[in-house]
Amino acid sequence: MHRAPRLNVSGVLINAAALVLVLSYALPYIYLLMTSIKPAADVQQIPPSFFPAVVSFENFREVLRSSTLPRAFVNSLIVAVLTTALSLSVAVPAAYVATQYRRRITTIFLLFALVTRMVPSVALGVPLFQLLKSLGLLDTIPGLVLAHTSAAVPLALLLMSAFFEGVPKELEEAARMDGCTRFQAFRKIILPVMTGGIAVTALFTFITSWNEFLYALLLTSEATKTAPIVIAEYNSVYGLAWGAMTAAAVLYSLPVIIVTLALQKQIVGGLTFGAVKG
Amino acid sequence: MAGIELRNINKVYGNSFHALHDLSFDIRDGEFMVFVGPSGCGKSTALRMIAGLESITSGELRIGDSLVNDVDPKDRDIAMVFQSYALYPHKTVRENIAFPLLMAGLPKTEIASRVDEAARILELTTLLDRRPAFLSGGQRQRVAMGRAIVRKPAAFLMDEPLSNLDAKLRVQMRAEIASLQRKLNVTTIYVTHDQVEAMTMGDRVAVMKGGVLQQVDTPQNLYNRPDNVFVAAFIGSPSMNLYEAVLNERTLTLGSSSFEIPDGVFEYRPSLNGASNRQVIVGIRPEHMNDAAIRPSSAEISAPVTLVEALGSESMVHLNIDAPRVDAGDPNAVADIGDEKAAVARFSPKSTVRAGDIARIAVDAEELHFFEPDTRISIW
Numbered sequence: 001m002h003r004a005p006r007l008n009v010s011g012v013l014i015n016a017a018a019l020v021l022v023l024s025y026a027l028p029y030i031y032l033l034m035t036s037i038k039p040a041a042d043v044q045q046i047p048p049s050f051f052p053a054v055v056s057f058e059n060f061r062e063v064l065r066s067s068t069l070p071r072a073f074v075n076s077l078i079v080a081v082l083t084t085a086l087s088l089s090v091a092v093p094a095a096y097v098a099t100q101y102r103r104r105i106t107t108i109f110l111l112f113a114l115v116t117r118m119v120p121s122v123a124l125g126v127p128l129f130q131l132l133k134s135l136g137l138l139d140t141i142p143g144l145v146l147a148h149t150s151a152a153v154p155l156a157l158l159l160m161s162a163f164f165e166g167v168p169k170e171l172e173e174a175a176r177m178d179g180c181t182r183f184q185a186f187r188k189i190i191l192p193v194m195t196g197g198i199a200v201t202a203l204f205t206f207i208t209s210w211n212e213f214l215y216a217l218l219l220t221s222e223a224t225k226t227a228p229i230v231i232a233e234y235n236s237v238y239g240l241a242w243g244a245m246t247a248a249a250v251l252y253s254l255p256v257i258i259v260t261l262a263l264q265k266q267i268v269g270g271l272t273f274g275a276v277k278g
Numbered sequence: 279m280a281g282i283e284l285r286n287i288n289k290v291y292g293n294s295f296h297a298l299h300d301l302s303f304d305i306r307d308g309e310f311m312v313f314v315g316p317s318g319c320g321k322s323t324a325l326r327m328i329a330g331l332e333s334i335t336s337g338e339l340r341i342g343d344s345l346v347n348d349v350d351p352k353d354r355d356i357a358m359v360f361q362s363y364a365l366y367p368h369k370t371v372r373e374n375i376a377f378p379l380l381m382a383g384l385p386k387t388e389i390a391s392r393v394d395e396a397a398r399i400l401e402l403t404t405l406l407d408r409r410p411a412f413l414s415g416g417q418r419q420r421v422a423m424g425r426a427i428v429r430k431p432a433a434f435l436m437d438e439p440l441s442n443l444d445a446k447l448r449v450q451m452r453a454e455i456a457s458l459q460r461k462l463n464v465t466t467i468y469v470t471h472d473q474v475e476a477m478t479m480g481d482r483v484a485v486m487k488g489g490v491l492q493q494v495d496t497p498q499n500l501y502n503r504p505d506n507v508f509v510a511a512f513i514g515s516p517s518m519n520l521y522e523a524v525l526n527e528r529t530l531t532l533g534s535s536s537f538e539i540p541d542g543v544f545e546y547r548p549s550l551n552g553a554s555n556r557q558v559i560v561g562i563r564p565e566h567m568n569d570a571a572i573r574p575s576s577a578e579i580s581a582p583v584t585l586v587e588a589l590g591s592e593s594m595v596h597l598n599i600d601a602p603r604v605d606a607g608d609p610n611a612v613a614d615i616g617d618e619k620a621a622v623a624r625f626s627p628k629s630t631v632r633a634g635d636i637a638r639i640a641v642d643a644e645e646l647h648f649f650e651p652d653t654r655i656s657i658w
Contacts (some may be wrong), residue, residue: 174332174364179381192368201559274546 029253036060043243061246069248072230076210077140077255081227083148083209084202087156090149094117095160096186100169105149110161113119113154121151125218132219139221147219148209155208156201163197198265205255279354280308280432282328282463287337289323289489297323298489301337303385303434304313310456314470315512316608321469322437327433328467335566337639341432350627352381354626355428361442363418365410365425366573371397372406375424382429392553396428399458404594416447423455435464442476451478469567477501485509486605493658507654510561511606516594518569519621520604523560523650525553530646533601542644545658550648558657559604561647567623568640575640583635584593584620593627596620597637 031050035043035060036051043059063069098106116124128147129138137143167190175185191198216226231252234245260267282305289298298320305311313321326332328339330351339347346354357378358577364612365374375396379389397403400420410418420438426434439455440448456479472475476483477497483491485500493505497513506517511517525529528539530603544551548651550558570578585596623639631637647656 140423166363168362170362170364171366172426173329173351174358174360174366176331177329177356177358177428178378179352181350183350184381189366193366195368268376 020148023241028120029141033248033250035242036250039244040243043246055128059243060131060251063244063251066244068225068230069227069251070229072225075141075220075224076226076228077253079144079224080106080206080209081146082141082145084205085150086145087152087205088202091153091156091160091201092194093186095157095163096190098157099161099164100167100172110157111158112230114263116150117158117239121214124150125214128215138219139224141224144216144219144224144226147215148212151212152205152208153214156205159204160194160197163201167193196266199263201265201269203259206259210256281305281309282433282465282467283286283338283340283341284324284328285338287324287327287339289320289327289332290335293464296568298327301491301513302377303484303491303494305467307465307466309468310468310479310481311458312451312468312470312476312483313486314473314476314483315486315492316471318488319486320388321350321471321486323489324486325435325437325467328433329356330360343364355390355432356435357429357431357433357439357455357566359426359439361438363410363422363439363442364417365411365421365503370407370409370478371413371421371424372403373481374410374421375402375428378425378429380565392428393424396424399427400424400545415443416451418518419443419451423458426459427462431464434459436466436468438470439468440470441472443516449473455479455652456602474515477513483513485512487512503656504561504647505656507559507604507606507649508608510649510656512608514563516562516564516624517606517608518563518647520559520561520606520649521621522604523558525550525556525558525648527553530560530643533599535577535579537641537643539643539646545649547566550658557651559651559654561580561649562621562641563645563647564624566642566645567595567597567621567625567626568642569595570630570638570640571630572626572628573640575642575645577641579639580636581621581639583631583637585633586631591627593625593629593635595623595625595631597623597639 034051034149037055037057038049038059039054039056040058040062042049088104094109098110102152132138132143132147137142137146143253171189171193172182172185175181175189178187211228213228213232216229220226220229227248231248234241234248284301284303287298287301288296290296294483301320301324315321323332327334328341329534330346330349335348337347339346341354342355366377370378372393375393376389377463379392384392392604393406394403397406400423402417402424403422405413405417405421410421413421419442422439426436427523429494433502440451443451450496455468468479477500480497482494482496483500484494486506492512493500495503499511500513504513509518509653511520521532525539528544529536530539568575579599581597581599583595584598587594587596603621625631649655650657
């Protein structure tokens with residue numbers, strides 16, 4: 001027997017509300033996207049238009065032809081990938097030990113990690129500048145990676161600690177009974193179980209480094225300038241190059257969107273980890 | 279396979295909590311030993327120390343002939359089944375069972391045949407490619423067993439492996455684990471807080487309380503010859519009824535009732551002879567109190583009936599005996615009875631007593647237990 005299709009009123013309302021919410025968040029980005037595909041002449045027209053009259057990729061061609069932006073993109077990518085790798089390699093084992101072998105010292109350790117998040121970046125910028133200068137790492141990729149890692153590790157540590165709280169202690173113990181050393185148990189059992197949490201942490205770490213502006217401004221000059229700095233420089237003494245700037249910003253946002261979509265399954269899995277008992 | 283020997287094992291935690299006091303006993307090769315006791319008695323701590331997951335503060339632990347105090351868990355050749363099963367969620371049943379063999383570096387063909395054999399024994403063959411998330415509680419329990427037996431270890435350690443199962447499955451798995459252990463003949467230590475599990479599964483049972491070993495013996499001996507008040511009350515369900523009483527010559531006065539103790543008791547417990555108004559703790563098992571209207575006896579007491587639970591095959595009759603009741607120190611015993619003043623008698627279903635009646639109770643005086651009021655140790 002076929003049931004006549006019925007209009008699900010509450011479903012429609014919830015979806016409509018969700019759509020409004022998404023649009024209100026996405027509107028600035030949609031405007032950015034629309035502006036980037038307007039011809040250069042239309043970008044600053046008065047009154048401004050939301051949708052382009054003619055679709056043009058002129059702005060994209062301009063920024064990609066420029067000498068600085070592609071180089072800055074590569075720098076940003078290298079710095080973000082290295083920062084993510086370094087932060088995770090420090091934060092994941094540290095968070096595991098801090099949560100699974102709870103001692104007074106590990107609690108203090110986690111607390112201190114939080115303290116570094118409480119200090120404004122600008123207050124750490126000057127000491128970092130001095131430190132990297134004395135190490136000869138100013139305006140180098142390793143220097144910026146270290147600076148970004150110092151900002152990303154506390155965040156990664158806190159995120160991973162929250163994920164590890166959900167891992168039963170017996171899992172490691174079972175692995176040890178099954179013939180693993182503590183490190184093997186961590187590597188062969190705990191890490192694979194934690195892929196969702198690690199993916200979420202990796203994404204947040206990557207975004208932290210990819211979007212980072214202040215340290216990049218303070219610690220780099222020409223050779224290792226990252227994309228946010230270059231994009232900001234479109235606001236020059238000759239005026240604000242809106243078209244180029246929006247095109248660069250769109251290009252700059254793509255990697256984060258792609259990575260988020262690619263890791264979607266793990267992120268949802270990671271964010272709901274431990275919510276339901278397996 | 280190997281025996282396990284514990285000598286004066288102590289566990290003191292960093293906060294100076296003394297969890298285990300001088301634990302000493304042997305577990306024979308191939309024996310099924312059950313550690314039982316109320317929560318916090320140290321049974322799981324003892325098991326985890328044997329596993330190597332907890333350090334030993336002092337004392338000696340031997341598996342086979344080797345001292346293993348400082349040996350890593352992976353090198354003790356023992357397998358453990360956890361209360362939560364601790365299956366690896368990202369691995370299939372096959373990979374879970376194969377994992378210890380993989381870690382031992384066995385050749386692939388050997389691993390495959392042993393996993394298949396374990397799966398056949400535990401009826402898991404059709405589930406080998408599933409992940410733990412897609413298994414029922416009973417199936418997960420079986421996989422945990424599979425991961426333990428596949429290694430053919432020197433000993434199995436099981437930490438309340440049935441407590442997450444429903445009552446029916448628990449009874450079924452109880453029988454399966456016991457028969458599997460007999461078949462494999464591997465030394466097994468099984469931790470439980472359930473005295474029925476302990477009594478039905480163990481070759482011997484170690485009763486623990488507050489980190490102190492109370493008695494190690496066969497289930498029947500624990501029931502018939504408990505060493506102290508705690509063991510007497512802990513083993514048996516419903517618990518033994520314990521009251522303060524006075525023994526004068528051959529006459530026992532229990533509250534307002536008095537009756538003669540038969541000669542056999544004095545042969546069995548010679549130190550009771552010649553008692554003159556001696557204070558004792560007397561223990562009466564529920565099945566040793568019957569309806570005097572059905573089974574008359576020379577030892578009779580009267581008590582008001584507060585509740586009758588008719589179970590079909592028998593009736594649990596709750597009585598208010600007017601003697602001071604003795605707290606055995608077992609939290610479960612009070613929970614069993616509900617009312618701390620009430621005694622429980624196991625009457626024949628033919629009994630017609632009802633709540634509110636004053637029942638005449640025939641006490642099987644040959645079967646009474648006697649304990650010292652000060653030390654709470656059995657009087658023999």
